[in-house]
Amino acid sequence: MATTAQAIASESDDALMARVAARDSDALRLLADRNADIPWRIAYRMLADATEAEDVAQETLLRLWQFAGRWQAGGPGVAAWLTRVATNACVDRIRRRRFVGEDAIPEPADESPLADEAIEADEIRNAVATCIEALPDRQRAAIVLTYYEERQNKMAADILAMQIKAFESLLFRARTSLRDCVEGKGVTA
Amino acid sequence: MTRPAFPSHIATALNRLTVPPLPQGFSDRLVARIDAGDLPSDGPSVTPPLPTARRAFGGTGWRRSGRIVTIAAAFGLATATAAASGFFGKPVYVPVVSDALAKAQLVELPSRKEPKAAPRPVAANDSKAAITTETQPSPNGRQAVRELYRRLHSDSEFQSLPRQEKLAIARREIQAMLDKGEATIPELRRAFVEHRALQNPVVRQRIKRELVRRGLQKQGSDEAGIPVRGGEVVAGTVRQPGSVAAQSEARRDAFRRMPADQQARIRDLREQLRTASPTERRAIRQELRTIRQSQQNAPVEEKIETAGEGNADVAR
Numbered sequence: 001m002a003t004t005a006q007a008i009a010s011e012s013d014d015a016l017m018a019r020v021a022a023r024d025s026d027a028l029r030l031l032a033d034r035n036a037d038i039p040w041r042i043a044y045r046m047l048a049d050a051t052e053a054e055d056v057a058q059e060t061l062l063r064l065w066q067f068a069g070r071w072q073a074g075g076p077g078v079a080a081w082l083t084r085v086a087t088n089a090c091v092d093r094i095r096r097r098r099f100v101g102e103d104a105i106p107e108p109a110d111e112s113p114l115a116d117e118a119i120e121a122d123e124i125r126n127a128v129a130t131c132i133e134a135l136p137d138r139q140r141a142a143i144v145l146t147y148y149e150e151r152q153n154k155m156a157a158d159i160l161a162m163q164i165k166a167f168e169s170l171l172f173r174a175r176t177s178l179r180d181c182v183e184g185k186g187v188t189a
Numbered sequence: 190m191t192r193p194a195f196p197s198h199i200a201t202a203l204n205r206l207t208v209p210p211l212p213q214g215f216s217d218r219l220v221a222r223i224d225a226g227d228l229p230s231d232g233p234s235v236t237p238p239l240p241t242a243r244r245a246f247g248g249t250g251w252r253r254s255g256r257i258v259t260i261a262a263a264f265g266l267a268t269a270t271a272a273a274s275g276f277f278g279k280p281v282y283v284p285v286v287s288d289a290l291a292k293a294q295l296v297e298l299p300s301r302k303e304p305k306a307a308p309r310p311v312a313a314n315d316s317k318a319a320i321t322t323e324t325q326p327s328p329n330g331r332q333a334v335r336e337l338y339r340r341l342h343s344d345s346e347f348q349s350l351p352r353q354e355k356l357a358i359a360r361r362e363i364q365a366m367l368d369k370g371e372a373t374i375p376e377l378r379r380a381f382v383e384h385r386a387l388q389n390p391v392v393r394q395r396i397k398r399e400l401v402r403r404g405l406q407k408q409g410s411d412e413a414g415i416p417v418r419g420g421e422v423v424a425g426t427v428r429q430p431g432s433v434a435a436q437s438e439a440r441r442d443a444f445r446r447m448p449a450d451q452q453a454r455i456r457d458l459r460e461q462l463r464t465a466s467p468t469e470r471r472a473i474r475q476e477l478r479t480i481r482q483s484q485q486n487a488p489v490e491e492k493i494e495t496a497g498e499g500n501a502d503v504a505r
Binding site for chain 1: 198208
């Protein structure tokens with residue numbers, strides 16, 4: 001049994017996708033164990049909401065389940081696919097918030113720092129989260145993808161379906177706004 | 190070395206935004222949703238729809254008009270090029286296009302048609318223009334048309350008719366002449382212009398003067414400068430250089446035929462005229478007139494020659 005589990009764990013993403021396409025939920029569970037943190041991180045930083053972030057992460061993996069039949073082996077990989085889908089799902093949710101209104105969004109879960117963390121660090125993190133949340137949806141995605149996910153500009157532009165020049169312009173505006181916001185809040189880390 | 194995206198203090202602050210680990214039981218809940226068939230639907234995107242596409246042909250009125258003009262110009266140019274290159278048969282000379290095609294050695298330059306000279310407009314009151322610009326009608330035709338005009342003009346019964354009836358009769362007569370071949374249309378036109386010109390009193394006066402002038406020229410050349418009086422010519426109104434010269438020559442000739450004493454006397458009297466008072470001049474002129482009248486050879490009233498003898502102030 002352990003040998004079987006080891007063999008599954010060593011399978012490539014393409015092989016696992018083939019099994020997912022055959023409706024093997026264990027293979028999807030294994031893919032989730034490997035890659036679920038990618039949509040989780042992106043969603044958490046873009047939406048600043050753990051509940052919504054988990055919802056986005058699950059939705060992204062469910063779409064992978066639905067999309068498995070059209071999966072082409074040898075492509076950029078599952079991680080890149082999840083990054084793209086999660087980012088667009090977050091942008092979609094941000095825009096939905098704009099149309100539905102903030103009142104319809106449930107209160108963020110209490111993500112207060114642990115007792116042993118310094119109050120100052122907590123304030124800094126809240127300030128940064130507030131500044132990122134204040135950015136427009138695409139600028140927010142650009143910051144998360146290039147700074148936190150460390151994606152190249154070209155790849156991030158491709159995820160957002162933008163020309164590279166347009167993305168670089170967007171990223172410049174996002175960085176300027178974020179820096180001004182953080183400095184405006186008196187953050188001195 | 191790439192420039193850092195953020196200053197260090199900003200980067201440090203951004204790095205404080207850590208992400209907690211995935212919630213416990215994430216994969217179990219994921220599989221449970223799959224088993225329950227709770228899959229995301231491919232519903233419509235919440236993103237607002239794009240604005241309606243621009244109209245397929247053109248946008249604003251100016252843009253559409255510009256496109257129409259451009260298409261029309263391109264069609265015209267293409268048609269001209271096709272005509273110049275002989276696409277429709279024989280090549281036609283199109284001013285710029287044919288030259289360009291011939292220069293590119295794509296087609297031989299067709300012979301260009303010389304435009305017909307536009308007929309010179311004939312003024313109704315200009316008899317000279319009417320005479321010179323007409324084609325060459327036969328004299329008989331012109332004469333017939335003139336005769337018709339004259340006949341109608343002298344017919345008192347015709348003249349008493351209303352204008353419309355007169356015009357109708359004239360048209361019938363003219364048509365009959367044309368049908369019989371007595372006159373052609375150019376002759377008719379020329380006769381009409383002449384008739385119109387003759388109705389103008391100014392033109393008639395000019396014609397009469399011209400006739401008198403020609404008669405004077407002819408008479409002067411025949412009689413060697415004898416002034417003409419009478420008729421409709423008013424003395425002094427028509428000066429003819431040829432007749433003046435002939436008069437001078439006649440006077441000199443009469444002077445030469447005088448006896449020597451009379452010639453001396455005339456010279457003396459002329460000298461006296463230079464310094465004489467008006468009363469004395471009158472007497473001197475009377476004596477000169479007597480001397481001239483005594484000459485039987487003098488054909489006309491002789492006047493003192495003024496030209497070239499320095500006494501122009503006493504002439505006449």
